[in-house]
Amino acid sequence: MKLHPTNWRKSSRSGRVSNCVEVGRGADGAAVRDTKDRAAGYFTTTGPQWSAFIDAVKAEKFG
Template structure:
């Protein structure tokens, strides 16, 4: 698994509370950008789509 496969949103700038995404085994995956050697979560396309929609709607702002 190459670190160059992981993508961080261009909107995250230098923030340290970001997730990165990649394709793993043909499925979307996410990981904590602060811990690139740590675990990652593989999602179905449907669940990943709902996650992305939630991000766009501001559901994961931590506020």
């Protein structure tokens, strides 16, 4: 049985806009979905993949 992500949240910097992403806790990492179309589903990452992504964002590797 597949467990669905829990504890969905979006950045507090998003305010009340609906054009952002939410992150949820997955069984082995994180899940990400679009707030404009939550019914479209989500993608998942492993814990190490999510940590590497967050580290890259903090290091401004996408800017």
